[in-house]
Amino acid sequence: MGLGDHSVTTSPSGGRPLKPATIRDVASRAAVSVASVSRVLNGAGPVALETRDRVMEAVRELSYVPHSGARSLSMRRTDTVGVILPDLHGEFFSELIRGLDRAARERGLHLLVSSSHDDEAEVEAALGSMRGRVDGIIIMSPHLDPASVAGGMARSVPVVALSGDGGRGDVAGIGIDNAGGARAMTAHLVEGGARRVAHIRGPSGHSEAEARMAGYAAAVAEAGQPPMVETGDFTQASGYRAMHALLERRARPDAVFAANDTMAIGALLAIREAGLRLPEDIALGGFDDVPMAALLRPALTTMRISIAELGERALARLAGAIQSRRAAAPADPEVEIVRPLLVVRQSTFNHRQGEGQSPASFSQERQDA
Amino acid sequence: MGLGDHSVTTSPSGGRPLKPATIRDVASRAAVSVASVSRVLNGAGPVALETRDRVMEAVRELSYVPHSGARSLSMRRTDTVGVILPDLHGEFFSELIRGLDRAARERGLHLLVSSSHDDEAEVEAALGSMRGRVDGIIIMSPHLDPASVAGGMARSVPVVALSGDGGRGDVAGIGIDNAGGARAMTAHLVEGGARRVAHIRGPSGHSEAEARMAGYAAAVAEAGQPPMVETGDFTQASGYRAMHALLERRARPDAVFAANDTMAIGALLAIREAGLRLPEDIALGGFDDVPMAALLRPALTTMRISIAELGERALARLAGAIQSRRAAAPADPEVEIVRPLLVVRQSTFNHRQGEGQSPASFSQERQDA
DNA sequence: CGGGTCGATGTAATCGGTTACATGCCATGC
DNA sequence: GCATGGCATGTAACCGATTACATCGACCCG
Numbered sequence: 202m203g204l205g206d207h208s209v210t211t212s213p214s215g216g217r218p219l220k221p222a223t224i225r226d227v228a229s230r231a232a233v234s235v236a237s238v239s240r241v242l243n244g245a246g247p248v249a250l251e252t253r254d255r256v257m258e259a260v261r262e263l264s265y266v267p268h269s270g271a272r273s274l275s276m277r278r279t280d281t282v283g284v285i286l287p288d289l290h291g292e293f294f295s296e297l298i299r300g301l302d303r304a305a306r307e308r309g310l311h312l313l314v315s316s317s318h319d320d321e322a323e324v325e326a327a328l329g330s331m332r333g334r335v336d337g338i339i340i341m342s343p344h345l346d347p348a349s350v351a352g353g354m355a356r357s358v359p360v361v362a363l364s365g366d367g368g369r370g371d372v373a374g375i376g377i378d379n380a381g382g383a384r385a386m387t388a389h390l391v392e393g394g395a396r397r398v399a400h401i402r403g404p405s406g407h408s409e410a411e412a413r414m415a416g417y418a419a420a421v422a423e424a425g426q427p428p429m430v431e432t433g434d435f436t437q438a439s440g441y442r443a444m445h446a447l448l449e450r451r452a453r454p455d456a457v458f459a460a461n462d463t464m465a466i467g468a469l470l471a472i473r474e475a476g477l478r479l480p481e482d483i484a485l486g487g488f489d490d491v492p493m494a495a496l497l498r499p500a501l502t503t504m505r506i507s508i509a510e511l512g513e514r515a516l517a518r519l520a521g522a523i524q525s526r527r528a529a530a531p532a533d534p535e536v537e538i539v540r541p542l543l544v545v546r547q548s549t550f551n552h553r554q555g556e557g558q559s560p561a562s563f564s565q566e567r568q569d570a
Numbered sequence: 571m572g573l574g575d576h577s578v579t580t581s582p583s584g585g586r587p588l589k590p591a592t593i594r595d596v597a598s599r600a601a602v603s604v605a606s607v608s609r610v611l612n613g614a615g616p617v618a619l620e621t622r623d624r625v626m627e628a629v630r631e632l633s634y635v636p637h638s639g640a641r642s643l644s645m646r647r648t649d650t651v652g653v654i655l656p657d658l659h660g661e662f663f664s665e666l667i668r669g670l671d672r673a674a675r676e677r678g679l680h681l682l683v684s685s686s687h688d689d690e691a692e693v694e695a696a697l698g699s700m701r702g703r704v705d706g707i708i709i710m711s712p713h714l715d716p717a718s719v720a721g722g723m724a725r726s727v728p729v730v731a732l733s734g735d736g737g738r739g740d741v742a743g744i745g746i747d748n749a750g751g752a753r754a755m756t757a758h759l760v761e762g763g764a765r766r767v768a769h770i771r772g773p774s775g776h777s778e779a780e781a782r783m784a785g786y787a788a789a790v791a792e793a794g795q796p797p798m799v800e801t802g803d804f805t806q807a808s809g810y811r812a813m814h815a816l817l818e819r820r821a822r823p824d825a826v827f828a829a830n831d832t833m834a835i836g837a838l839l840a841i842r843e844a845g846l847r848l849p850e851d852i853a854l855g856g857f858d859d860v861p862m863a864a865l866l867r868p869a870l871t872t873m874r875i876s877i878a879e880l881g882e883r884a885l886a887r888l889a890g891a892i893q894s895r896r897a898a899a900p901a902d903p904e905v906e907i908v909r910p911l912l913v914v915r916q917s918t919f920n921h922r923q924g925e926g927q928s929p930a931s932f933s934q935e936r937q938d939a
Numbered sequence: 940c941g942g943g944t945c946g947a948t949g950t951a952a953t954c955g956g957t958t959a960c961a962t963g964c965c966a967t968g969c
Numbered sequence: 970g971c972a973t974g975g976c977a978t979g980t981a982a983c984c985g986a987t988t989a990c991a992t993c994g995a996c997c998c999g
Contacts, residue, residue: 221701221726223955234979239957246958247976268702270642271955274984279639281682281703291861294664302685311699313650314683316671330680332590333637333985334650357590492660493862496806496835592985603949608987615988616946640985643954702955 222263231259242267278527281311282519283335285327287342288317292491293508300512301339308520310336318342332357337519339363359522363515364408373522374536375515379409382504382541383416386458386486389502389543391424393550395456395484399429401443401468403460410435413460413488429454433464440467448475455483456549462487462494462503469497469548484549488541499547506541514539591632600628611636647896650680651888652704654696656711657686661860662877669881670708677889679705687711701726706888708732728891732884733777742891743905744884748778751873751910752785755827755855758871758912760793762919764825764853768798770812770837772829779804782829782857798823802833809836817844824852825918831856831863831872838866838917853918857910868916875910883908 228235233252240246241256248256259265273279284301286294298314305312313335315327324342331338341363362374390398400417403410414430421428431446433439440459444467447454459465465487472483479485479499487494490505514537597604602621609615610625617625628634642648653670655663667683674681682704684696693711700707710732731743759767769786772779783799790797800815802808809828813836816823828834834856841852848854848868856863859874883906 224957225955235956236958236980237978240978243957247978249977252977266698266701268955269699270639270648270702271984272702272957273639274643274986275955275957277984289664291661291664292659294667295658295660295662298663298667298683298685302683306684306686311703312683314667314671314681315675316667317675329635330638332635333639333641334680593987594985604986605949605988606947609948612987616948618947621947637985640954641987643956644985644987646954 222265226263227259227265231255279334279336280309281313281335283313283331283338285318285324285340286316288319296508297512300509301516304513304516337523339515339519359519359526361515361519373518375518376536376538377506378538378540379412380416383413384420385543386504387417387420390456390458390484390486393484397452397454398426398456399447399454401431401433401440401459401464404434410460417458435461435463437463437467440464441471444468444471458486460488462489462491465501480549486549490544502546502549503544504541505544511539591634595632596628596634600624648703648705649678650682650704652682652700652707654687654693654709655685657688665877666881669878670885673882673885706892708884708888728888728895730884730888742887744887745905745907746875747907747909748781749785752782753789754912755873756786756789759825759853759855762853766821766823767795767825768816768823770800770802770809770828770833773803779829786827804830804832806832806836809833810840813837813840827855829857831858831860834870849918855918859913871915871918872913873910874913880908
C-alpha cells in the first residue's frame, strides 16, 4: 500500500501503459509529494528550481496529462458550458456553434452540446443530465418559455437564454430585435415607393414570427397602409403558395416582405412564374441574409443577423455571469438585444442613392451581389 | 462533524439553497446511509420498499440531482464523447452534428464539441484537454494524418477518425468513397454521350479533393478521353473562374464534373453567362447534394452523401469501441466506407430512361426537383 | 438448538486531483 | 544565542459520488 508500487511503465513509447499515469505516479517518480507536482503544474506556490525540473521530467517520461474530471471535482468548476438547442438547420446552426466555440476557446472553456430538442420534457432531461458537468448553460427554445424551463437549474448554475425576443422572466438573455428589423424592412419598402406592402408571415405561436409580424403591422400602420398578410411556415414551398395567394388578390401588392429568406425565395419563384418583374412590378425583401440571398438574381434585399456574433455575445454573457457568481455577486437578468442590419440588394429599388437613413438608427448597407 | 449539520434548506421552493444537495444530504434526511441512497437511485442491490420510499421523498424534497462529475470520477466513465472538427460550414456541419447527437442520445451519451481546428497544434491541445472528460473521441482533420495526431490519446481512449478516405494507420475510421463517387459521376456523364468530360477539382493536398480527382482520372482514362482539369478551392467564386477558363479552351468540354456542389453553382453561372444551355450544350455534375442543388434551375445532378448518417455511423462505431475496451477486447482498426449515391437531375441528360446501372454497384436515383 | 443462507444496511476505501495547514530548515536581526 | 520570518515541502482532508466488504437479524434445516 506504499507510494511506490504503481505499475506504470517507465518508457514513454515502449510498453504502452494501459492506465494513464496519475499525479501520484509522477510524484513518486520525481521523489516529491503530490502537492509539489500540483504546484509545479499550476504555477501556484513556491517551488525550488531543481524540484520543478525533476517534476517536469517525470511528467514527460510518463507522458502525464492531468485528469480534468478529477480536477473539476476538487476545484468545483468544470470549465465547460452546456448548450441546449432546438432542431436547427444549416447555416444558422453552424454559425451559432462557430461563434460559441470561438468565444469559448478564447476563455479556455469547452462546449457540451445537446441539440434537436423540441419538447419541454427533453429539455428538462438535458438540463438535469448536465448537473455537475457544466458551469453554466446557454439555452434556446423558441416555443417554450425559457425562464420556466431554466428555473430549477438557474439556482445552481447561471443560465443565458437565446431567443427570438430576449428571455422574459428572471434569466439573462440575448435576443434579436425581430420587431425592429421587420419594421425597418417594411419602412424601406415604403420609402422605395411601394403603395401596398404585403407580409408573408411565419407560423402563429412562433415567437420570432409574431415579432416580425408585429413590426410589419406597426410600420404599415404608420404609413397609413392597410395590412395584407398571408401565413407560411418558413419553408420555401409555403412562401411560394403564399405569394400565389397574394397575386390572386384584387389589389395586388407592389412590395412583399417575407418573414425569412427561404420563404422569400419561394415567393420569388412565384413572381417569376407570373411573368412579373423584380423589383419593377413587385419589390421583395427577406430576413436572415442566408448565403443564398446574395446569389439569387435579382439578389435579395434582406435583414442580416450575424449569427456567429450572437453566439459569441451569448457566451461572453454567460462567462461574465459565471465570474460574478464566483464572486458571489448576483448576475443581472438583463436582456441584451442584437439589431439586424438592412442589406439592400437588387430585389428592391436601389435607385435613390445616398439618401436618408432608415428609421430608428437601423444601419444599412448597399451591395451589388 | 456529524452527519446532520449540513445547511441545506428544507423546503423545495422556499429558501433557495446556494449549494445543491449532495448524496449525503439526502442520506441524512432520509436517515439512511449513502450506500442505500445510491442503491435506490441506481436500482442496484436490494433495498426495502419502505427505505426506497423514504429516499425518494428526501430526493424530492431537496430536489436532489446527482453530480455527474463526481459519478464519472468514481465510475471511471464519463458517458461523454469528444468531437474534434475542422472549420466546417453550413449544412455539412449541422447535419454531421445532428447525426452524432441523435446516435449519442440514443445511447445516453453526451457530446463535447470542439470545432474550427485547422493546424495540428490546436488539435493536439484539444485532445489533451479532453483527457478525463471523455470516454472516446471522434476526430476529423482533412489536412492531417489522423493516426499520428491521435496516437498518444488512442492509448488511453478509443478514437474514430472521420475522413475523406478513411483513416489510415491504426485507428478505426469511417470514410467516404470519394474516388468511387467521382468515378460514378464521370461515368454517368460519359454514358450520357459526353465526348470531353472536364473536372473542376479542389485544392491540391486536400485529401477529398485528391480522391475525387483520382476517381475522375480513372474514369476518363477508361473511356479513352484526355483529362481536362482546372483547380478551384471549393468556393463558388473559384468554380466560376474555373469554368471560365474551361470555356476559353480551344476544345470546349461538353460535360463538367465539379468536385463539390458549391463550385458547380459557380460553374453554372459562368455557363449561363456564356449563353450556353444546360444540359444540351454542357452537362454539369456536382458532389455532396447540398439542399440548394435541388432548387437550382436546372436542378443539379450530384453525388449524395448522407452526412447525418455518416455521423451516426461514426458514433455507433465509437460506442462499440468503448464497449469492447471495457471488456478488455482490442477494437479492430478497420476502416468503414460509405458510398455516395448518384442523384440524377436536370443538369445532366435524363433521357435514356431506365437503362443500365452505373458501374460498381453505385445506386442511382432520378429526381425531378 | 447451532450453523448456514439470504436480505437489508452501514462503513470506509476509492477515483485523481487541489489545498489548508504543519513542519523543517536556513538566514536574518537584535 | 535565540526568536522570527519566509521558503520549500509534505501530510492529509476534502470534492461527491460508487461499491467491496462487514455486520446484523430473521429464517430455514438438520
